[in-house]
Amino acid sequence: MSDSPVVRARNLGKTFGKGSDRVEALRGIDLDIESGEFVSLIGPSGCGKSTLLRLIGDLVPASSGELTVNGKSPQQARLDRDYGIVFQKATLLDWRTVTKNVELPLEIMDEEARSERAASMLDLVQLSDFAKHYPWQLSGGMQQRVAIARALAFEPSLLLMDEPFGALDEMTRELMQQEVLRLWQQTHTTVVFVTHSIPEAVFLSTRVIVMSARPGRITDRIETQLPYPRTVDTRESAAYYDKITEVRESLRRGDRQ
């Protein structure tokens, strides 16, 4: 990796619709995300946090401004398979086993040694015992772990996660947060993580990007400065609570602006 940021946005804007249906989803986004960072995008619904993620991942085109990923256009980065994406829905193919689901991107990318790669990914997310199972035989949390294994299988430089734990119960959610931090530290992947949970954003991230709605914009950037590895003890530390309070107040300020 060079010194240039993985994601670089300058005055980035996105508008949906035309005429009276025109909605300005994002305005004047300036953002640099460095290699190896874990960045959360947080804000009220309608602040464009998912839209920003989708712009970075080349799922929708930008309307104005500049955006580069690994020094390339988002489209080129997508064609170079720089992105692993995890959505709120696991979106596993229910006619494929867990292993075959993880192999799907590898098949499309014509990669070698697919079954070995899939096996080691399943080992990484601790699902080796379920390799031959079908998605419907797994719990929601396990399905999401398969989706993460699938996203990391081809070693993308950037992992985009759009509220990946939003549909999970609180207990599973905390386990998954631990899991994703472990994977992040093992793989050195850069992560952009969309969430509407303040504790989740603080617990996971190196940096929290606070956004505000109408039009969607960045109102604050907060370094969490909590040491890794983060554990259950982190969740009970005073510094963690202070950061949560800081982000909450920042969100409230942004809302009033």
Add this chain to the structure above:
Amino acid sequence: MLSFIVVTFVLIAIWEGYKLIWLQMGWIRPVRPDNTTMPHVWDMIIELFRPVRRGGDLLILDLAARSFFTLREAFLGFVIGGIFGFALSVLFVRSTLLERSFMPYVVASQTIPIIAIAPMVVVWGGRLDFPQWLSVAVISAYLTFFPVAINTLRGLKSPDPTALELMRSYAAKPREVLWKLQVPSALPYIFTALKVSATASVIGALIGELPAGFGDGLGRALLTFSQQFGARSVKLYATVIVTALVGVIFVTVVTLVERKTLAAGSRDFEVELMTGRATG
């Protein structure tokens, strides 16, 4: 299977019970209970084991040969229509413009009665030196492509939008999206369509045989026996039963293939097979 047998006997009982009661009471509405209008079920079955004409084959052997002949035309029509319907749905899912331009014609094609289309196909087929069975198969295909096209299109559009976005993030080619995501998702829809098409293909073949002037299929037998209805109605009834059986057998075969294909895991195999064919 057991429930099917029970229902069969219940239906026979209703038929015979109607005859008995209406005869006793002297009722003639809605249907006269006499042995020409409503022959006994056993008479229909006995008729199957009588010669078609003096010195001829048993009716059941004659009908078996005709069934085989008609089923062959129907199956060919089923295959032609299935492939054409599938190809249309792939074109339509790739291009909304094509779908919007041609879908009205696809729908309109099914509002034209097959009886109007059949003679035209036979005449055109004759000019092109088609063998007559091929013309009949084309008529049958005209009925079968429609359910396949409509249902497959719906199935190809059934994957979750996030699944398509995932494929996009893998920079998958349209062919890969089709064979790895859309077609496997569409398989349950396709099989529903194939069951409808299986019965429609038999109807198409029967009707196609009439203007083709075919003497060898079930269509001609149905026509001949309906003209002799006043004299010997049992023959028509027996032929109707055999014709219905042909349809049931066809649908059963499709259902068995469906069960095998949609069983856990085998869809994958199927798809790799098809992908191989598509690339090669």
